[in-house]
Amino acid sequence: EAGVAQSPRYKIIEKRQSVAFWCNPISGHATLYWYQQILGQGPKLLIQFQNNGVVDDSQLPKDRFSAERLKGVDSTLKIQPAKLEDSAVYLCASSQGLSTSYGYTFGSGTRLTVV
Amino acid sequence: AQTVTQSQPEMSVQEAETVTLSCTYDTSESDYYLFWYKQPPSRQMILVIRQEAYKQQNATENRFSVNFQKAAKSFSLKISDSQLGDAAMYFCAYRSKGAQKLVFGQGTRLTINP
Numbered sequence: 001e002a003g004v005a006q007s008p009r010y011k012i013i014e015k016r017q018s019v020a021f022w023c024n025p026i027s028g029h030a031t032l033y034w035y036q037q038i039l040g041q042g043p044k045l046l047i048q049f050q051n052n053g054v055v056d057d058s059q060l061p062k063d064r065f066s067a068e069r070l071k072g073v074d075s076t077l078k079i080q081p082a083k084l085e086d087s088a089v090y091l092c093a094s095s096q097g098l099s100t101s102y103g104y105t106f107g108s109g110t111r112l113t114v115v
Numbered sequence: 116a117q118t119v120t121q122s123q124p125e126m127s128v129q130e131a132e133t134v135t136l137s138c139t140y141d142t143s144e145s146d147y148y149l150f151w152y153k154q155p156p157s158r159q160m161i162l163v164i165r166q167e168a169y170k171q172q173n174a175t176e177n178r179f180s181v182n183f184q185k186a187a188k189s190f191s192l193k194i195s196d197s198q199l200g201d202a203a204m205y206f207c208a209y210r211s212k213g214a215q216k217l218v219f220g221q222g223t224r225l226t227i228n229p
Contacts, residue, residue, distance in 0.1 A: 003159075031215060042119070042206050042219030043160070056216060089158055095215065104217070106160035 002026065004107035006092050012113045018080035021110045024073070025094030031055075032069055033104065034077050035091040043091055049075060082114045117142045119209050121220035128197050129228050135182075136192045136223050138207030145169075146212045149183065151192045154204040154222070163205070166190065194225075202227045 005024040013019050025032050030051050035043035046065065048056040051072040060067070064083070069075040079086055089111050093104035118141045128134035140149070151163040166174045166183050174181050178198075182191045194201055207220040 033215075040221070042208075042221050043217075044219070045216045048215060056214075091158070091160065093160070104160075109158040111158070 004092055004094055004105050006090075006107035006110055008110055009108065010111050010113075012115060013082055015084055015114050016081040018078065019082055019112065020079075021077045021090050021092075021112075023075045023077070023092030023107060025075075025092070026105055029094035029096055029105070030072070031095045032075050033093045033095075034067060034075070035093065037089040037091055037109070039088070046077070046090075079112075082112075084114050087112055087114045117144075117147075117209050117211070117218050119207050119218050119220035121205075121207055121223050123223045124221070125224045125226070127226040127228055128194075130197055130199060132197055133193060133195045134197055134225065136194075136205050136207075136225065138190045138192070138220055140188050140190065140207070140209050140220075142188070142209065142211075144211055148210045148212065149181075149190045150208040150210070150217070151179070151181070151190075152206045152208060152219075153201075154206060155202075160206070164192065197227050199227050199229060201225060 007022050032049045034046045036046050037043040046060045047067045049069045052069050067077045089109040091109040093106040095104045120139045147168045149166045152160045153163050164174050164176045164179050178195045180193045204222045206222045208217045210217050
């Protein structure tokens, strides 16, 4: 089966600019996650979708970050305006559903550098 | 809130030898899942092994095994017969049974010396 697809792979922007990341989960996976991984740290959950509804966005900086999953399939994560501290790898992952006891399938991430 | 701690930022081992990566966690829950993920330079997180807290038997996947000590809240990963392809960042992660969010540790960078 195809994996979790993410694009772009790399992005460099200046502070105060906006940026968007795209994720296409594994076909049939109802749950989609966006994680932020700052260099030298473990990933931190930003937002979790179940189909097209938000399950957990408690750690999403809502003043600058937004995410959507309009048709319950692919998703976009946007940052506007970007700050230097947003430099990180943004990982997307998906799982079959809320009841799964297994881990997720992760994409290869987008490395964002804010200068 | 649950926390996961990996106290070894870096580890190195000779090829074909055995290495153990440490992980401790803090939780008030009795039923949960624990995972070890491998992150190579490609950045994709790859599941190495999982453990269900209600199972006393330690999980094993080929050369990878865990030492799960529930009372001590410890979950270490042992890699036997280390191979060059094992070199990567390794993350320990916790998941509540009633939630989907994974809580990760800070990671351990594993180097394999030929």
